[in-house]
Amino acid sequence: MNASPGYSFDGAQGESGGPGLLLELRESPRGMSQTVGPITSSMPKKCEIFGRIHGVRGRVFTERNFMSTITFTRNLESETLHLPELRSLVGHRVEIVVRDSEPSPEFEAARSVLLKTLDEIGQRCSEPNWDGEQAEAVSSATHAIARRLLELLPSDTPLPVIAAEPDGQLNFEWYQSPRRLLTASISACGTLFWAALINSEDPRGSCQLSDRFPSTLVYWIGLVYG
């Protein structure tokens, strides 16, 4: 196990903890530990973090997930972190999520490569019958929406496998195993039809792409790789 350098959140104001660290708090029934430290892209997935919150020094064994996020819970006994927004939660048990919002150069490079692949697929399937079986063309609108979706994908989220479908839609797949996957098809009108398989759970639905990557998909991608 590696240990990150010690870090204190004392005196933090809003977004805090140095470059790329964002602090979030929300209520949770679970309890665990109370210390946290800086997150870096080089940090191993499982690691020991030293630090202190509100003067309490300690360490926590934590697990970093795919979005460089660590989560822990504690009783919020005072205006911890000196964030007035938390006053209504004082006395509650809260879950604290620290997410690394620093863009990863490796991720951005991989995203660029995938965007090129998407462009190639869009070009190759831009005419009807691209599969020799009367497939519908992938329209420029569908291609543009898929491109936008990929551009909006939160940094450090696993990249999908992309493929054209005979109905002219473009499919994004996040796959861990046959029973841990999310598949989403993008239509020309911007509707995303998605279905996930997480062991025995089989959620599915549709949503419209707006100016943010759909939070529903982020949630299920998290469970696919969780």
Place this chain on the structure above:
Amino acid sequence: MIDSTHVPPVDDAELLARFIVNGNEVRADGTVRPQLFLPYKWVELSVNRHRDAASNETWSVGFQVAEQRSKTLLGRADIRASSCWVGTLSVLASPILPHNPNHADIIGYPDRKDEQLSLAAKLAAAIESPWHPASGSDKGRVEA
């Protein structure tokens, strides 16, 4: 092959073959993607019953299917009929006579794409083992 004069209904224990002719329907780890079981234009999906068929007879049908579509047969995925009885889906014997009495259809796909994806993902997860490459196309087990 099944006696074309007496084609029995599909039994739950029967193994069904779904032929693979598109590289983007398989993964490098030997599994198949939901797209292999996604219907298009029709609400049924063709499969071929292994019942009373020698291995070379089943492969022969696969090569014919690929040839009709001007494609190369990459392989086949096998799925138990009982695994196809999921949600609104069922399996119906649908012989193509006189040449292929073993043909069957998975029927009952809903219209909504998300529902289709969900069912297709379940079928893809239920194949019996890694998909079988066709002879001469063992390099097909690469994600395309």
